[in-house]
Amino acid sequence: MASRVPCPHCGLRPKEEFTIKGAALPRPAPDAGEAAWIEYVYLRENPRGAYDEFWHHTSGCRRWLVVSRNTLTHDVYGARDVALGGETQP
Amino acid sequence: MSSYRLPSGGLVDRAASLAFTFDGKPMQGFAGDTLASALLANGQRLVGRSFKYHRPRGVLTAGAAEPNALVTIGTGGRTEPNTRATMQELYAGLEATSQNRWPSLAFDVGAVNGLLSPFLGAGFYYKTFMWPAGLWEKLYEPFIRKAAGLGRATYEADPDSYEKCWAHCDLLVVGAGVTGLAAALTAARSGARVIVADEHARAGGDLLSTTATLDGLAGPAYADAMLRELASHPEVQVLPRATVFGWYDGGVFGAVERVQKHVAAPDPRRPVERLWRIAARRAVLATGAEERPLVFGGNDIPGVMTAGAMRTYLNRHAVAPGRRAAVFTTNDSGYALAGDLERAGVEVAAVIDSRPDALAFPGLRARVIREAVVSDAHGGREIQAVDVWADGKRERIAVDSLAMAGGFNPVIALACQRGAKPRWSDAHGAFLAPDVDGLSLAGAAAGVTGLAACFESGVRQASAALSDLGFRPTPLATPVVEGDVVPAPAPPLWMIPGVKGKAFVDYQNDVHRADLDLAVREGYGHVELAKRYTTNGMATDQGKLSNVNAIGLLAKARGVSPGEVGTTTFRPFYTPVSFGALTGAHHGKHFQPVRKSPLHDWAARRGAVFVETGLWYRSSWFPRDGETTWRQSVDREVLNVRANVGLCDVSMLGKIEVCGPDAAEFLNRVYCNGFAKLPVGKARYGLMLREDGFIYDDGTTSRLAEDRYFMTTTTAYAAGVMTHLEFCAQALWPELDVRLASVTDQWAQMAVAGPKVREVLQRVVDEDLSNAAFPYLAARDVSLFGGRLRGRLFRISFSGELAYELAVPADYGESVADALMQAGEPFGIQPYGVEALGVLRIEKGHVTHNEINGTVVPADLGFARMVADKPDFVGKRMLSREALVAPGRPQLVGLVPLDPAASFRTGSHVLSKGAAATLENDQGYVTSTAFSPHVGSTIGLALVKNGASRHGEEVLVWNGLRNEMTTARLTSPVFVDPANEKLHA
């Protein structure tokens, strides 16, 4: 987490503008096995360290970002648009 | 003798005399005084009582760490308890009151606790008050709670205003003493954007108390010159009275500026405090050092203070501590004070130096006692004598004031708030903080001593930071400093031998040396456990004065080094911050923004009663003359919709445009029911699931064109659904070509419902509205008023009546609503509010988030057949899990009382008839209730185990909270027109 998040579209913006969803996991294929789906919906690595997380720039460009950061130090390594890419460092 | 104002000198304006009161007693001070210096100038050395033993206490420091001189200032809604007199600027009319004493400061009954102190040691309360069990809350706790606490807060609302702002800079300099000013000026000259924040009213720090000169200028004059130059740089902002209280992630610092805390009557157009969130690329911490008290018996008697504080009062405020002082020192800094005291005409009875090899201080007349300690101070409400131990002998020396110079603790709090651990330095005799994450420490905060070295340190750290940022700093030349006493680091003195009285470590919380010993003895020797067990460091100064002494004493008791003991965790706030400052303008009616429908004023004109619904104000009902209860109005509105026609504002429903070639496929994936084949010009009810299979939201979505849909969501979930759809579009299926736009605010939307609605609408809508031309679930762009306006018309019904929803551009909402009311007059049209809307939908068995409670699946609400057999939709895979298809799930039912005169409430539980009222027998609960004029009784919807197959069963509706038990029958949830004939009429 940071007090400010580097949005690839809007620049460094305060945390208050964002909504956080959780781990940036890929959605399994619709026909993937039940175990894969349960893992996707419920199970989390919950790492102590580097972590990719979905953040939504709700009060900004309204794009979903993958924010890469450290859960122990709160350092933000960067963020990219989930669909468009464009890695941005703080 | 007491303290008094010197006839000349100091940085006070003797022409500006300020009248104030202390405990009602009128006093005089000068502009430039703090409340503490003014109290001392008036001879008021007793200023407070301690927390536990109610010991008399005086001013101990001249700054933010003050543990004793806490007073309540102000009256009414401006009452401020626990205000540090040392930080409060004096102003004319200031009213200060002492705290934690009864009946008076001088004669405090609570002082009897001091006599009981052998039984009130650290943690005594954990060992008693347990018998008899019931007495804790009834007797012991109320007594303790009354005795505890410091000042008394007001219950009145605050009349003043607050604000918040963001600021951005290249370099933040915290502290505007010689170090900070040198750092700031270095940065300013290199063209950087600089913010300098200092907690005091006047910038300058120790330059304001020193007798040294810099380049021939007195300290204050030198500080002023630096400030003048800073002011000439447009990219520099100097914030006096601004405390940086916290360092947060991403280089954001929180600071609070006391804009108008130094005036009796704040200007109402300006805030009294302002919260700054400062985003700094780099920061230099020039926060100075806190002088350590020495832990001897009676070190809390009024008249004892730190040497630095005594020097500040003497030199800056021209207040002498007494006529005959002693200085107890472990390092050279005490000598600077002793010299100043003598120059000011105060007799220095002795300098007691703990070192064997102290240097002779030139010009000092006072007797210097080397390798000696003060073991005890004596006196009641004022110090009268000290016991000095030297050469194994005790000597009593009469004094009226005593300074303690126990060495210095660099102020490293901010640097350590984000996880950095301070390390003990034997060389400095102090804990130092590492430079981390773009923050560096300079000057006394980094263990540097002496004005010149601090100046250099500030320049150096600022230059390094600026170079990192790509600036080219030009280092400032260090001024020639004369007359500065530069204390060489000296070993700390933790354990003073021969102590008899209570030797305080944490003054405010009355933690004394023996308490720490006890903590170690009982297993609480870890620094964090000792803190929690003894409360050392938990006072309003958060251990600024006490922590390091406690660590030293714990180290002694445990036989380890202070570094091994370590510090407790540094956390915000550096000094306490008011709720007001943290809140800014967001309180009262402005706590949250207000959303108003485009039809708000229209409804208001028609007398609507409004209700808060999320951020919205919605019209609840429209009372008419003669109606005395809300039920009368609502019943009338409901009956009128069923008999004639009504108009309800539904603009606050979420509205989302879904466009693009893949819009159909997209909707087909976000709804669990089919949307791919929805024809253009048609609306469909949709159920949206979460990925875990439970229902998220519902609403109707209409296909306006091949590639354009208009979705409605519930009011409460409008924002959430939009965010969810964006997630689906961007993160899950970026390959779909689809665009989303929230248009909630662009449309005024009206539900027009009732058997006569067609005649009314046809007078406004140009297109043919006959059942054949505009059938049930038709949804189209329409022309209004002979082509003067375009709108969207949806033949959908929440009430179960023949009904439409008409959407028009928001700005036209009021006129269209008026036109409809006019057109409907011959047909008896009436506006209806959300209460009537609720009754109508319950009668029809339509669900809302009362039923969609986050734990139901489509089948629970009778929507099993809606779930489409398609390859993918959000929630599909989890929907087939064991528990989601198991028998015994709650299912939607209707509920009617057997006795039509009886009623029940939402939130009541349902029990099988005759079953005991236990949780095991709980069958479900009532999700919605209303009085139904149509049925002629209260009706309800409920989620009941296997409810769908239990229609006809008599049950008990159980409301133990209100002791209301009603016998009722489970029914179909549809009370009105189960064949849906009205919808299709």
Next chain:
Amino acid sequence: MRYSALSLLLNGLTGNRNWAPAWREPEPKSHYDVVIVGGGGHGLATAYYLAKVFGVRNVAVLEKGYLGSGNIGRNTTIIRSNYLLPGNNPFYELSMKLWEGLEQDFNFNAMVSQRGVLNLYHSDAQQDAYTRRGNAMRLHGVDAELLDREAVRAKLPFLDFDNARFPIQGGLLQRRGGTVRHDAVAWGYARGADSHGVDVIQHCEVTGIRREGGRAVGVETTRGFIGCNKLALAAAGHSSQVAAMAGLKLPLESHVLQAFVSEGLKPFIDCVVTFGAGHFYVSQSDKGGLVFGGDIDGYNSYAQRGNLATVEHVAEAGKAMIPALSRVRVLRSWGGVMDMSMDGSPIIDRVHLDNLYLNSGWCYGGFKATPASGYCFAHLIARDEPHETAREMRLDRFARGYLIDEKGQGAQPNLH
């Protein structure tokens, strides 16, 4: 050494020099019947009940920091049993009953103060939800009262009734709810467990779990290998890391929750109150500080500290509820690592290894659960059968769909 008024008197007369240590500082043995990972409230309570109630005394509690250094020492001290769902309600009521006799039971005054917990409501929908909840409580014999606006005003006249954005309509009151001195709970359980022979081992971090043939045979620690017959995990916010050592991935995220205390004040508020129109709850400690908190920051974190935006949100809600807080100053803020589960409810279960037991997922409600958590976990460990009040707190409920979702928010931990 038994604590009493008399012991206080006698020790006071002898200069307080004869107090015995509250617990031993034992060296770890090479093997225990039960090793509990985590010396916080839940781990210590588990050890206490294992030894005292279930007769399992050859037990070690391993704590990587100092005793009670986790969330037991940094919560807002509230106890209550006002739960809605049958999977939770009887469990938390068991906890409340254990609180009610705790101090006499473990001979330590933890200042259990049943001063009442009042949840305000501001809308009809909230009133309905609290009616449902209050009735669920009543069905299980838990005390609950629904107060109307005037009853709330009579109790707390200084709340904002006149200028509020979301006017207070009433509240759900549980009089038996209240506060407990949090650190004292850890100390009381530690001292109690120690007196029954449990080894409470501080500064002993578990670095690995040794497995042999589907069983956990012991733990690698910073103080060497410690063998065990049964291994019990009670690592709260660090559960995911400890479980990973056993090859287990949990339905948990670790989040930061901040809490706050104000400067000490004379008695200001005499019960626990939660705001219904924003995230804020407050009570006053016996020492005089207002202890309060709000919502989690919302992002995964192990840093034990949060950010300013949340601080501001909490303060805003506080002043919206009690306008007079404006000039009260906040002294300190801190953060704890919360083991937020996917349905907002805890897990007490035996998991994929034969002798591995898991206690986690307490979200930000773990403190009030401490006694029942310890009791039920001890029951499970000792008897290999769940306690009747913790039957639904299974790990496989997520896969099977038997969720205990009080808020109905679904599988997104930062919304619980």
